[in-house]
Amino acid sequence: MDQTGTIEKATDVLFHLHRQAAGCGISEIGRALDIPKSSVHRLLAALASRGLVEKDEAGRYRPGIALLALGLGVLEREPIVQVARPILERLAVTLGETCFLVAARAGRLRVLEKAEGTGFLRAAPQVGAEVPHQVTAAGKLYLALAPESLSATDNAPQSRAEGIAVERALRQVREQDLAWNRDEWIAGLSVVAAPVRMGERLLGALALALPSAALAERDGGELEQQVKAAAAKTSDRLNGLGLPHSSVDPLPIDPR
Amino acid sequence: MDQTGTIEKATDVLFHLHRQAAGCGISEIGRALDIPKSSVHRLLAALASRGLVEKDEAGRYRPGIALLALGLGVLEREPIVQVARPILERLAVTLGETCFLVAARAGRLRVLEKAEGTGFLRAAPQVGAEVPHQVTAAGKLYLALAPESLSATDNAPQSRAEGIAVERALRQVREQDLAWNRDEWIAGLSVVAAPVRMGERLLGALALALPSAALAERDGGELEQQVKAAAAKTSDRLNGLGLPHSSVDPLPIDPR
DNA sequence: TTTATTGTTCCGATATATGGAACATCGTAT
DNA sequence: ATACGATGTTCCATATATCGGAACAATAAA
Incomplete structure (x- = not known):
């Protein structure tokens, strides 16, 4: 299952954020998914640039609203x-x-x-x-x-x-x-x-x-x-x- | 804005699929986003492996149900x-x-x-x-x-x-x-x-x-x-x- | 203050994505 | 039936983006 690839890792991060009730920190995610901090940082920056994740006021990461539009689009079709x-x-x-x-x-x-x-x-x-x-x-x-x-x-x-x-x-x-x-x-x-x-x-x-x-x-x-x-x-x-x-x-x- | 990166490209593909009413073909996406066929193919395969996109019965790609869960998760939080x-x-x-x-x-x-x-x-x-x-x-x-x-x-x-x-x-x-x-x-x-x-x-x-x-x-x-x-x-x-x-x-x- | 933990930046090595080309497959028009 | 064009798929040498350790900064905790 561990076909390491950038996209796979990024989506894993996305789903991890989805599972967590509250926002997540970078180190925390890295530990959970066994990915080095710096990599998590880069992944999140890329995802955030497209609105798939966001930083809340406390600087913690959460799923972004771009996902909302994409998800509801699935329903609409x-x-x-x-x-x-x-x-x-x-x-x-x-x-x-x-x-x-x-x-x-x-x-x-x-x-x-x-x-x-x-x-x-x-x-x-x-x-x-x-x-x-x-x-x-x-x-x-x-x-x-x-x-x-x-x-x-x-x-x-x-x-x-x-x-x-x-x-x-x-x-x-x-x-x-x-x-x-x-x-x-x-x-x-x-x-x-x-x-x-x-x-x-x-x-x-x-x-x-x-x-x-x-x-x-x-x-x-x-x-x-x-x-x-x-x-x-x-x-x-x-x-x-x-x-x-x-x-x-x-x-x-x-x-x- | 065109900081080329794997994740950025993948999400661009995702949003392109989202915008299109019907399913999209690989070549079509490649033309629209100016990405070579083979790359689009690989990106879609990676996204599909995590359920972010799906192939319909005609073999055309559409946004996948994984997006639904992620998107509605945003609302719920x-x-x-x-x-x-x-x-x-x-x-x-x-x-x-x-x-x-x-x-x-x-x-x-x-x-x-x-x-x-x-x-x-x-x-x-x-x-x-x-x-x-x-x-x-x-x-x-x-x-x-x-x-x-x-x-x-x-x-x-x-x-x-x-x-x-x-x-x-x-x-x-x-x-x-x-x-x-x-x-x-x-x-x-x-x-x-x-x-x-x-x-x-x-x-x-x-x-x-x-x-x-x-x-x-x-x-x-x-x-x-x-x-x-x-x-x-x-x-x-x-x-x-x-x-x-x-x-x-x-x-x-x-x-x- | 010190200490510990986290977020961020840097950079060389390397693995990974890249994209052209060749091939396979299909649908359509000749 | 054949030729044609377009598409999806695979392959591979190349370039480059990713990796991840380490150093640094910015916090929060002690």
Whole structure:
């Protein structure tokens, strides 16, 4: 993995800054990544010249705003996000709970968009964050419907008995065209997810997250229908488009 | 400015990809940035190894999802965004028009967060985008209250008469603690902005944007009050915090 | 004050990026 | 089918940008 190269090192520094909550000092980064101070200094100077990192008032380095524009640009060029956004928002308002969209990118599942619910206690996934395969609703959906789009790491179940149980669960997911996750990933958090498709291809998972306690007081079947309907609508609109990436107007007219 | 360096070249490639709506080919990038094909190839390979760029199905390069995580990380570590977000959302729902937050970063004004209105016709600024100084409500606020936080480029007015007019307008902004922009930047778009402060320091501008036609049918004074109130609330909450960057929980409790 | 740690600059040695050229691949027009 | 142009990819000798130790400056801590 240690193909030493300038760009690789620079991005490693970038990700290190990203992981740290507070700003970092040069020596600190050098120690963490095993790069001499002077090199870190030069890397940061280059990155700062383009706004990818910044120095805060204390002289410590943090990720820069240039990254913001680049990152959000990625979202803007995802047709599925454009299509799903208003649907997620409406569903979140209707149900009062957080809805989000997950899709496989580079073999990993990532949250592409979210619309938070209104509850005092509510799920707040981070856009751009990765979610695990085995213990999430979106993950099960992918394992059941499009495992090839996930990198194979740790997809292998531990024992034979587990393997059978997993395969059984996945078959159920395929039958229902829907996946649940109740407290498996995060205690107290339940999620339902339904597939967004283009033809046979799985493009993403539209998910509804709510506290498990809140789920107990609701009609699970109705939630399933709502999520399925939202996912289906997303699929339809996505397929309705001619699919030449629609550019985004500064003042879009949004017939929702 | 053309201090040739590997990192600089790589980020130039990144920004070039960002600007292009569709994916780019290697030769194309090389021509645009005046870099030989083979170098572009190598740069892209390095960037791709870290997920900063990706190849789409057609083999063309686009910005990668790694940028998404990095970019949104920038937002998450801005306390002012954390604080302003729910306030923006509520204001947008109340008024039915788009609200957004602008702040100076690295001498430039940028949209840090937004909450879109519900109108068929509505403003839809892009988070991360830059806004000009002279012809926007947020820009006027900064020019009047904290010009030192803007890079001085093109802040100088053209003629003496204009200079006086500008100074007069800025004085009014200072008196009202509020700035308007009616059709000055984008025809048909009007914006009111009020300052978010910490002590004397200007931290950002909370703005309300609506079609000028819609503004004509509303009580401008009431909008001013709403925006001022929202900005004041943001300031208060921001000052209420001890201001050690509050980390964000996966399941935050949000007492709004 | 001293001491320790950090940020910054300098510079020779060397590894690394460079870019021209040749090759491979594709799509298009002849 | 063939020729053509453009593109993505690989190779390699050369030049140069990166490396990293060391010395220095600027802090903060003792």
